Amino acid sequence: MDATDEVYDVIVAGTGAAGLAAALTAIDTARELATGDLSVLVVDRAPRDHAGGNSFWSTAGFRMPDTTRVNDRFVESFAAVGVTAPDYVARLAADAPAALQWLAGKGVRFRPPRIFLTSDDPRISPEGQGAEIVTALRRELERHTSGVFYERDGQSHAAGVEIRYATEATDLVRDDDGTVVGMTLRGPDGEVRSVRATAVVLATGGFEGNPEMMRRHVGYVVPTICRGGSYNTGAGITMALAAGARRTGRWDNFHPLPADPRSAGGDRGLLTFAAIMETVPYSIMLNRKAARFMDEGVTTMDLLYDEVGRAVQAQPEQIAYAVFDAKTAGLPQWREAVSRDLLDEPYSAATIGELAAQLGIDPEAARETVAAYNAAAPDGGARFDAMRPDGLRTAPGLTPAKSNWAQRVDTAPFYAFPVTCANVFTMGGIGTSPAAEVVTEAGDPIPGLYAAGEMTGLYQAKYVGATSYLRSLVFGRIAGRNAATRALGLG
Structure with missing residues (x-):
């Protein structure tokens, strides 16, 4: 080891949900075991005011009816979309309640989600x-930078934490036998240490913020749903693969x-998406040629957002318009539902x-498309039920x-939201065990x-809704616990 090298017990790369859970759990583990000191370095390539990755901007839904249990058919929902990692999913289901109760103990309050389209x-x-x-x-991690102290059998110990923002993890340091023994970091001054x-512990997100990797693996670039995703360049994935990690x-x-493409850019941070999805099922979707191109009511919300996103991506200029009328705008709770993240009001006209x-599309073609749809729509307005597939x-x-x-x-007035396809996260990643x-x-x-x-790669054909944030917390905590245990010489 070079005399100029810095030395810590645990390094955590990333300050989204997974990285923060790992760092705090490492400290909790050291305090619980009280067998020695622990030094933890946490790094994030984003500046502090942009840190947090996708986690900060997420709606953070959890596939649970409360903090004590996962939903019925939780495990089966993964198998239904091609996920073949039964041990990992079983561990996720088993540890989910403890993760949310851990959050509750840190002051996080939970409520049922305010969704418009219900689900069972x-x-x-x-x-x-x-x-x-x-x-x-x-906030808790930054409080710990002044030290966390504990003792057992008259012996005092401490956990020390340092956080470095605008610091990029560039590579893993390995011994001759392949054991990971550190990282190289590029600080805000550009120097590599x-x-x-x-x-x-790697918790650096996917590669949705890396255009080159998107083109190579997905075939095209899709804008990230939030500012946090733009910092997810696949660096952690790349360095893990170089160390021999499995692709999953x-x-x-x-x-x-x-x-809504109008909500991109500037300091907004997050594209409007809840308002779009609370509206699309009750709309007709027109592309730039004023043609319908998909079944807007094909399924429930869990799968519809996937269908809509992919369908819009395939349209000219990757844009479409959700056209609706005063009946939808007048539905009970519609305004409350769309207001969750509404930044720009829909276009409207008589x-x-x-x-x-x-909208910049051909008026005559739009009138013809709407007329053809209306002619095929049933008269049974009394059967319309906005709250479930009817x-x-x-x-x-x-x-x-x-x-x-x-x-x-x-029914006038008529409205439209412009719609594009955004990238929440990429699905290709590295393999991990149930022990992270x-x-x-x-x-x-x-x-x-x-x-x-x-x-960490898991999903295949489709995302299992309301599980990404959950697995970040669950396996972030597992990673932090096992990293601390290893560093303390106990595992």
Whole structure:
């Protein structure tokens, strides 16, 4: 070891939910075991006011009816979309209640999600969504920079924490036998330093913020749903692969989400998406040629956002318009539902032709498309039920059909949200064990290396809604506990 090297017991890269959970649990573990001192270095490539990754901006839904249990069919929901990691999913289900109760002990308050389109698979979320979790955990971690002290049998010990923002992890340091013994870091001054550690936890997110990796693996670039995602460059994935980590998940896939392109850029941080998804089922979707291109009511919200995002991505200029009328705007709770993240009001006009002109699409073509849809929509307005798939579908012959919520768009004023496809996270990543150890192609743990969160591959064809944040917390805590135990010489 070079005399100029810095030395810590544990290094955690990333300050999203997974990284913060890992760092705080490492400290908790040291205090609980009280067998020695522990030094923890936490780094994030973003400046402090942009740190937190996707976690800060997430709605942070959890596939649980309360903090004590996961939903019925929780495990089966993963198998249904092609996830073949039964031990990992079983560990996630088993540890989820403890993770949320851990959050509750840190002041995070939970409530049922305010969703418009109901589901028989209930969710809870924190009062302040992902920002509340990141803020609460970061606040506690920063308090710990003054030291955490504990003792056993008359022997005093301490856990010391240092946090470095605007500091990029560039590579892993390994011994000759492949054991991970530290990282190289590039600080805000541009200097690269080697930092030694007994255990390293990677929690640096996916590669949605890396255009080159997106083109290579997915085939095209999709804007990140939030500012945090732009810092997810795949660096942690790349360095783990170089250390022999197994590739897992679906590398040519990502979690798409329909979003309002007007909400991108500046200091907004998050694209409007809840307002879009609370509206699309009751709308008709028109592309730039004023043509419908998908079944807007094909399924429930859990899968519809995936269908909409991918369908819009395939349209000219990757944009479409959710066109609806005064009946939808007048639905009970619609305004409350869309206001959760609404930044720009929908376009509005007295006629479909005037609305189309505002959108920059052909008014006559828009009128013809809406007229054809209205002619195929049923008269049964009394059967319309906004709160669940109602089976109100268009008559045979309309292509594409609409399977649910097929109300006519005929009541002025008329409205439209522009819709594009945004990238929440990528699905390709590295393999880990249920103990959050990074594993090789043969399934063997890479000594000293742990990982959690979006950089660990799991999902295949589709995302299992309201599980990403949950697994970040669960396996972040597992990684932190095992990293601390290793550093203290107990594991």
